[in-house]
Amino acid sequence: MPDPISRGPAVTRRTALALGGGGLLAMALASCARGSDTRPSAPGTVTLNSDNPTWGPGYAAASAVLAERIGYRITSRSVASVANYGQVIRMTAQTDSTTDLIKWTNGYRLQDIARADILTDLNPVWDAVTERGWVDPAQRESFSYRGKAYGVPLYKSYYAVFYSKRAFAENGIAVPTTFDGVMDAAQTLKDAGITPFLSPGATTWEAEIWFMQLLASIDPDYYKAVTTDEASYTEDPAAQAMDVWSEMYGNGFFSAPDVTSNDLPGLVGKGQFGMMLYGTWFANTLLANGLTDDDIGFFRVPPRGSTAPAIVVESGSLSVPVKAHRHAAAVDVAENWLATDVQNAWVGFLGDTSPNPQALPESDLVKDLAKDITATRPTELTRYWEASPTPLVEGNVADLGAFMVNPSRANGTATLRSMEDRARTEWKIWNAA
Structure with missing residues (x-):
């Protein structure tokens, strides 16, 4: 949340x-x-x-x-x-x-x-x-x-993909079991005139969501290292993540910047919603707005290539x-x-x-995801918002939000350099306290 x-x-x-x-x-x-x-x-x-x-x-x-x-x-x-x-x-x-x-x-x-x-x-x-x-x-x-x-x-909440069961069924899409399958599903939805991913967050904490998930799917060990000052933001896994994110924008997979998570129930009703990567805590909001397990499903984002599975966890x-x-x-x-x-x-x-x-919980929406996680036992990663010192995270999330407004590959590279510069400063302050 x-x-x-x-x-x-x-x-x-x-x-x-x-x-x-x-x-x-x-x-x-x-x-x-x-x-x-x-x-x-x-x-x-x-x-x-x-x-x-x-x-x-x-x-x-x-x-x-x-x-x-x-x-x-x-x-x-x-x-x-x-x-x-x-x-x-x-x-x-x-x-x-x-x-x-x-x-x-x-x-x-x-x-x-x-x-x-x-x-x-x-x-x-x-x-x-x-x-x-x-x-x-x-x-x-x-x-x-x-x-x-x-x-x-x-x-305890997980970050996974809400998806429209109606949109998937009408377009012959099975729940993806590979990262490439997620991208294929997005392309199929786009070809059908449906925005593949609702992606809020250019000016909020939500700007972290796709960055942390792409790192988790590409290299969870690197994710843990870069958030604990044991790796640089300019290393290859981060560059890969920004390139994939930029390519997804280039392919037209994301919603307009002014669309928010609160728009999701209405978009489902209009048949204009495909997927949204978000915290499982949001499920109760959707159910309270009249959606049911027949409308919405969940799936865990698969790893990219041969990477071991990982999932981001939020906790209080x-x-x-x-x-x-x-x-x-x-x-x-x-x-x-x-x-x-x-x-x-x-x-x-x-x-x-x-x-x-x-x-x-009673709802199959979250229960099925919990059972999948129990069966697959992916590496659990602390949400980015809590995974590093606060000033570092908040500054970097602002940078990621700016990238979402201008998601070019060149800006992705510049964003990582800015994040790394901030990391060098903020880790010194943290370690000196």
């Missing part, structure tokens, strides 16, 4: 302390539930700070199961201003205004606040949930910093501030959050996949 964290510069430990006495802290505290965040919640509850008010019913459904398991429910509180959510968490987690749990992201965005010593080490929790089979242990790395885990997965973090009022209860909730019965209730609301491979 769209990342809620402020797009502004990351607040480091030093700047957080500097901001703590100023107007930003006052604004942050005012954004929280008035007065109630400075004292413990009612008995039998723990508080959760979130940026998504629409998830309240989901937390309630999961909490009903948690209450039966451990005697505690989650009371969720949403920050009024999504744009300020990141600053609110950074400030309140250091004071008695903190909630017992916080919703955050994983990867480097989690590492950034873990360096401020405001989150609880959840290594014992990970040991317990891994032993019970409630989570894939491979996920632990993206929730850890210097050997300590600072959150458990709040949710359920973390416990060190200063949580009901600290022990919050840790207990974090440990039981991934229990299969709790997750069944949670994904029953989300309509998405779960960090717990034993929990599946």
